[in-house]
Amino acid sequence: MTPEVVLQVGLLILTLAMFFAIHNLSRNVLTKLRTNNRANLQSTRHFVHGSHLLTRSRSTPHKAQSQAHAKNALTEAEKALSLSPRDPGPHILKALSLDLLGHKTSALKSLDAALSPPCVKSLSEKERGDALVKRAELKLGLNRRRRVDSAVEDLVDAVKLGRAEGDATAFCLLGQCYEWKGMRDEAIDAFERALTVDSGSDLARQGLDRLGS
Known part of the structure; x- marks a missing residue:
């Protein structure tokens, strides 16, 4: 086998190796993005549902119903946080729910989390x-x-x-x-x-x- 052929074979092997490496990297990145997008979508659903429950908690005149809605809103906030811990929205939802339930100290801690890096960067003014x-x-x-x-x-x-x-x-x-x-x-x-x-x-x-x- 001549040196030219050896060189061509070597270049072909290198090219194929780079192709498969890029292919695998792209597939891994795409899989991660899909997983993150699903998690973000689920987190958003929990947050929106929790926000509706919080609104119902504030608007109902019956204390028992108000407390039940607040507890359910808190559950939705915690579900959202398990999926998107750096999203300030669920932290704020959790704080407001805890406040309605009378847990002021815990509510304050949740607001501290929402207003701390990196969460606070996602908040509008x-x-x-x-x-x-x-x-x-x-x-x-x-x-x-x-x-x-x-x-x-x-x-x-x-x-x-x-x-x-x-x-x-x-x-x-x-x-x-x-x-x-x-x-x-x-x-x-x-x-x-x-x-x-x-x-x-x-x-x-x-x-x-x-x-x-």
């Missing part, structure tokens, strides 16, 4: 702002004295993200925090800004009345 306001509310409900400074940080960030543009809640909570900290001028400003967003806000008016403004 509005979603992040909403989560920050809810986390601040939970912090104040659990231990106002110890967590007020941390709550203020969340609320200030939420306001910067535009969370308070259509909802006075963030400004009202911020006003209450400043009032508790003895920062009268800042509290008045926050309550007044709440009224610019919602002129009918009773919380804002009550806050201004307490501060004599």
